[in-house]
Amino acid sequence: MPDFSFTLPHWAYWVGLIVFPLIAMVLARRPRPSVRRYSAAIAYMVLFTGGMLGLHRFYLRSLIGFVFVPVFLLILWSNSMETEARSVVSDLANEVRVAERTVEREQPRLDEARTQLEDLRAALAEAEAGSTRARLAQRRVDRVEASIPKSEERVTEAQAILDEMSQPLDQAEANRAFWGNAAGYAFWALVVLMVIDAILIPNLVRRANETITEETKTETEIALEKAEAESKKEDSEYAENWIDRLSLFCGEFVAYWAVIAVFVYYFEVISRYVFGTPTNWAHESMYLMFGMQYLIAGSYAMLTESHVRVDIFYAPLSRPRKAWVDLATSVFFFIFAGTLLYTSWIFALDAMAVPTGNSVVSDWARGNDNFLEMLGTFDLTQWTDPNIRWGEISFNEWEVPLWPMKWVMVMGGFLLLLQGISKVSKDIRAIARGA
Known part of the structure; x- marks a missing residue:
């Protein structure tokens, strides 16, 4: 068997997490044809991945x-x-x-x-x-x-x-x-x-x-599709302000990371069992990705009410009464969101403070230099010099930097806090309007 050993570069990991969802979001918004047809592009993609x-x-x-x-x-x-x-x-x-x-x-x-x-x-x-x-x-x-x-x-x-x-x-x-x-x-x-x-x-x-023939749907199928469309609430219907739209965008963005996991684990299985060369990065990259996905998608789950909860007493209430209950319990939410944001900020700075090589960023994170001094002495060698690995890195052979994940925790806490503010404003309006 040919040698199939491959180590994913760190930059490719981050570029993939950013670029792939953007491309997927554009493709998902394309108008769908009335008649399903086979595509040569998809056939070649399937050939490349599962041929x-x-x-x-x-x-x-x-x-x-x-x-x-x-x-x-x-x-x-x-x-x-x-x-x-x-x-x-x-x-x-x-x-x-x-x-x-x-x-x-x-x-x-x-x-x-x-x-x-x-x-x-x-x-x-x-x-x-x-x-x-x-x-x-x-x-x-x-x-x-x-x-x-x-x-x-x-x-x-x-x-x-x-x-x-x-x-x-x-x-x-x-x-x-x-x-x-x-x-x-x-x-x-x-x-x-x-x-x-x-x-x-x-x-x-x-x-x-x-071989494709136009299929005629029965009245029962049409009625079922219509009932499903009426009962299903589109994500766009939740958006009432810019915070809601930001949460929807972030939720959709990280949702496509699950597709990346399918390709990565498929690659790991093929590498391990077909070529006998298991990777040293697949499992770590994916559980780090899922951790970031969980944090970023928190505000989306809060907006769309996707969190699991027992609402046997809450569900029968009218909208104003629900708003009063939400306002009363929002105190606990903001304690949690604020704690998450504060502790994540500390974790992120601690992760960047780990000195590995001559890094001005680590000096700034440890408080040795102020922010302006860090910017004044920062240059491209901080990214290109192999002897400089500023910030915390993993302990396995892949040695991926961990400080970006810690900053994603900050982003997740901040988005969750913003969504909480949006929810409070909606509850106040519901109480004021009485509906």
Whole structure:
């Protein structure tokens, strides 16, 4: 299998979180055609993201997509078997390495002991019987003679392991190579099929569009659609001022981050199980993204009343009475929102105060420089110098800066506070008007 290791650059992460929702919002506002037709652009996107599963064929209603599925499953099975074979190879190779090191360590000792034994015996023969020299020489001879059998035993056992493991190791390596080649051949087969389909997609889209017939809806379907449209309240109907419109925009903006998560986790699954190269950034980037999404969408959920609550006593009340209840309970809300905003501000400054390299931003966050001094000494090297990593960063290999997430907490608290002010103004108007 080809190497598919890839680490997402930090700048690409932030650009994607900003640019993708803007593009998605523009596309979502396009007028929808009265008759649904297949699009070559969407077909190519599906080919790029899910072509290995034949999803582009299913999108175009082609049963040939089922040809891709067993080949893809073969890749997964082959990679699984290769992983098991790799484990067996690793275990056998470790035993072989230990045996080789034993032979490398004990064989010179054994040869040296045998040579030394001859010299010691000669010295013992020359020594006077019963003398101190003779006793010392005898001790040396006894010690060397006792060590030789032990060394010979270790060398024999290690050599036996080498002889015993040689053939199983070769078989395990051959098994691993077989499954690796099987996965590689299946992968390149899918690549060839995808390239062929990339050429055929314009014609496939044309043929799929030719099969479309205008469907006539029954009176029951029309009535159901009309009832759903009347019961559903559009988000735009909640907007009464600029704060509401800001909350709606932020809520829609971060909603498209969920689509990014689909692509990222799909990439992680393919990288891990098809190419055997799991990423070191997918999980961290997504749970950080979902944390920011939760904070930013708080004001939107408050505006559209999407929060889960028990309103068995609240729901039957009239609008003015609801306004009185909301005003009374808003005290607790503003305590929470103010605390969130204040503590988030402290967290954000603390995150930027972490000194990593020569950073004027960290000096400002720690209070060593004032804001104007920080602006006067700030230049592009604060962004481009690899030795400067101002602010808190994560502890894993990706090392993404964490201080932007802390500032998103500030943004979320501020938006929530603004939405609370908007809600209070609406409640006051409802009480004043009596409706």
